[in-house]
Amino acid sequence: MSKVRVLVGTRKGAFILTSDGKREKWDVSGPHFAGWEMYHLKGSTADPNRLYASQTSGWFGQIIQRSDDGGKTWHQPGTPPGEAPAPGPPKAESNKFVYDTSDASGKPLTTHQWYDGTQHPWEFKRVWHLEPSLKDPDTVYAGVEDAAIFRSTDGGQNWKELSGLRGHGTGPKWQPGAGGMCLHTVILDPSDPKRIYIAISAAGAFRTDDGGQTWKPINRGLRSQYIPDPNAEVGHCVHHIAMNPSRPGVLFMQKHWDVMRSDDAGDNWKEISGNLPTDFGFVIDIHAHEPETIYVVPIKSDSEHYVHEGKLRVYRSRTGGNEWEALTKGLPQKDCYVNVLRDAMAVDSLDKCGVYFGTSGGQVYASADAGDSWAPIVRDLPAVLSVEVQTLI
Amino acid sequence: MSSITIRVVLPQHLRILARVGTEVTLNFEGRATQQSVLDALEAQYPMLRGTIRDHVTQQRRPFLRFFACEEDLSHEPPDAPLPDAVTSGKEPFLIIGAIAGG
Numbered sequence: 001m002s003k004v005r006v007l008v009g010t011r012k013g014a015f016i017l018t019s020d021g022k023r024e025k026w027d028v029s030g031p032h033f034a035g036w037e038m039y040h041l042k043g044s045t046a047d048p049n050r051l052y053a054s055q056t057s058g059w060f061g062q063i064i065q066r067s068d069d070g071g072k073t074w075h076q077p078g079t080p081p082g083e084a085p086a087p088g089p090p091k092a093e094s095n096k097f098v099y100d101t102s103d104a105s106g107k108p109l110t111t112h113q114w115y116d117g118t119q120h121p122w123e124f125k126r127v128w129h130l131e132p133s134l135k136d137p138d139t140v141y142a143g144v145e146d147a148a149i150f151r152s153t154d155g156g157q158n159w160k161e162l163s164g165l166r167g168h169g170t171g172p173k174w175q176p177g178a179g180g181m182c183l184h185t186v187i188l189d190p191s192d193p194k195r196i197y198i199a200i201s202a203a204g205a206f207r208t209d210d211g212g213q214t215w216k217p218i219n220r221g222l223r224s225q226y227i228p229d230p231n232a233e234v235g236h237c238v239h240h241i242a243m244n245p246s247r248p249g250v251l252f253m254q255k256h257w258d259v260m261r262s263d264d265a266g267d268n269w270k271e272i273s274g275n276l277p278t279d280f281g282f283v284i285d286i287h288a289h290e291p292e293t294i295y296v297v298p299i300k301s302d303s304e305h306y307v308h309e310g311k312l313r314v315y316r317s318r319t320g321g322n323e324w325e326a327l328t329k330g331l332p333q334k335d336c337y338v339n340v341l342r343d344a345m346a347v348d349s350l351d352k353c354g355v356y357f358g359t360s361g362g363q364v365y366a367s368a369d370a371g372d373s374w375a376p377i378v379r380d381l382p383a384v385l386s387v388e389v390q391t392l393i
Numbered sequence: 394m395s396s397i398t399i400r401v402v403l404p405q406h407l408r409i410l411a412r413v414g415t416e417v418t419l420n421f422e423g424r425a426t427q428q429s430v431l432d433a434l435e436a437q438y439p440m441l442r443g444t445i446r447d448h449v450t451q452q453r454r455p456f457l458r459f460f461a462c463e464e465d466l467s468h469e470p471p472d473a474p475l476p477d478a479v480t481s482g483k484e485p486f487l488i489i490g491a492i493a494g495g
Contacts, residue, residue: 035406059456059490060406060444079440095443 003392004348005070006356007051008364009038012382014053016071023354023368026377032074033065040129040343040386047137048390052156054127054142062126064094064156078157093158097124097142097150100163112146113175122146122166129343131186135193143183147174147200151212162212165198170217170234177201177237177256184342185241189248197251197266202237205253207266218266222255239282240342244291252294252321254284254342259296261321272321277308283345287370288353292320295355295371297340306337314357316371330374331365338363343386350391358384396422399430400485407445407488411438416485425480427459428471445488460487
């Protein structure tokens with residue numbers, strides 16, 4: 001019997017929601033890491049019991065947690081609970097994200113643009129997104145704030161920056177969005193292990209074709225009125241990118257404003273906002289089995305971070321964009337003013353495809369019929385930061 | 394060099410992370426300073442490394458403060474000796490998070 005495990009990160013802890021393939025009755029486990037901001041949790045496709053979690057705090061910094069048993073127990077990689085202290089330097093290297101400033105790695109880069117246009121030094125703040133390798137459960141990528149990508153090849157114990165991204169040369173033009181200068185999207189291409197896509201607010205999208213050594217901006221076609229040159233090579237506030245693994249070259253993007261698609265691995269983008277009531281938003285995702293079926297949650301505006309007209313509506317396009325239908329069955333259609341953040345939507349791979357999203361009001365909604373109808377799994381969690389789904393066979 | 398015993402009180406989140414109670418006891422040799430106490434604390438509870446001091450700069454994290462004997466020691470030099478009452482184990486060394494209201 002198939003099973004679904006939903007990993008939910010919130011402002012005050014993590015929750016794990018599990019159900020059988022019917023997705024009608026749910027068990028709720030948590031809060032894990034109570035009181036901490038859990039920016040993201042994600043499981044390995046190579047070993048579904050291997051989970052990674054980003055635990056963070058303005059007081060105590062960044063912690064990486066790992067589970068090897070599907071979320072029943074957790075530990076900091078390299079520092080198992082109860083282990084006696086060993087001679088030598090302390091462990092907990094898993095908490096350590098240090099930007100590469102060595103000459104040998106290319107071009108050490110020490111500043112980016114600050115809100116006021118002045119240059120500001122790179123300062124590590126937190127991990128926004130963890131992306132486990134598709135093949136190796138011990139290899140995992142971390143997208144961090146201030147924007148950079150790190151990789152661990154030992155199960156999250158030690159982290160090394162792929163500094164070619166910051167060494168690209170456009171770094172002084174990158175600037176933070178309201179949420180910070182975060183690298184929030186990491187997409188691994190299943191057909192080409194050397195190809196990785198990332199996205200940064202507010203720098204844009206980048207791609208490597210050589211396993212992370214060199215990167216190029218892939219923002220042609222994006223137009224952003226809020227930057228001095230609306231068609232600039234970098235500086236765009238990309239909110240999220242999604243890719244269906246069956247079509248690695250086709251990408252869908254929710255930008256600050258505008259929903260976009262690319263059919264050539266990001267080299268060119270075109271707008272597909274079509275009849276959306278507003279094309280501001282954060283999340284975007286794709287049906288597991290229908291790669292032209294995409295989902296967004298329109299948000300009123302960049303100054304009003306809640307859904308349009310007090311109605312929580314997921315919009316679905318079955319034509320790869322431009323033509324959108326509102327999905328409302330089971331979702332509140334009056335007096336609703338929640339937001340859905342960029343990593344807070346995910347799909348399972350069952351038939352019919354399940355779609356899940358979490359809100360700033362602490363609800364996690366699920367649809368077991370590809371979005372036709374919705375029901376809350378939980379209603380009263382802390383504000384949801386991220387939602388990921390594992391389909392367990 | 395004689396061994397000394399220092400009592401350290403941790404904020405709640407770090408107690409959970411280290412899986413300890415309110416107070417931990419550290420035994421080490423040498424002078425008791427902020428730096429030596431935190432070195433000993435991290436050696437005994439390595440999961441706390443990076444949570445009190447920055448991993449690289451070793452600077453106190455901005456929202457944490459150090460107190461002992463009703464004095465704020467946050468801005469004392471890291472290698473300054475701690476009060477005798479801390480060194481003798483009579484008083485604890487307090488690590489306190491900034492108040493988060495709301």
